[in-house]
Amino acid sequence: MAINFTPHEVKINLKNRTVLKTFIKNLFVREGQGLKNLQYVFCSDEYLLQINQEFLQHDTLTDIVTFELGEDPAITEGEIYISVDRVKENAQKFKVTEEHELHRVIFHGALHLCGFKDKTKDQSALMRQKENEYLELYFGTN
Known part of the structure; x- marks a missing residue:
């Protein structure tokens, strides 16, 4: 089981990576989802827009794009692309720290791979x- 954090042409200040990797593994366990391999790629708005256009045919800026790459739906093999630019802007917009917003998006991507959606109002609320549950658990223990 591997979780990797890779910056792509951006600088990222991601503290306590080992603790975070363990926490993400536990998130998958709590949600009853197997995990084999998970790659987080931190990038710019421009790079994520290219991915969004090429693979999802969406011509909009976004903070995250998640891809399930495995063939077994019970065992996650995925890639999560996160725009550091969007994280910074959203942190200001929502009046939270960049660290808090970055972790929200990291957990958001993991939750997508555990089967959670956010297309409808009810899905978004859940x-x-x-x-919020995972942010409280993570920051409450660190």
């Missing part, structure tokens, strides 16, 4: 509830 996703936000789960994000």
Whole structure:
């Protein structure tokens, strides 16, 4: 089981990586989802927009794009792309620290891979509830 954090042409200040990797593994366990391999790629708005356009045919800026790459739906093999630019802007917009917003998005991507959606109002509400639950668990223990 591997979780990797890779910056792509951006600088990222991600503290306590080992603790965070263990926490993400436990998130998958709590949600009853197997995990084999998970790659987080931190990038710019421009790079994530290219991915969004090429693979999802969306011509909009976003903070995160998540891809499930495995063939077994019970065992996650995925890639999560996170725009550091969006994280910084959203932190200001929502009046939270960049660290808090970055972790919200990290957990958001993991939750997508555990089967949570956010297309409808009800799905979005549940996703936000789960994000908040994991933020409390993570920051309450660190």
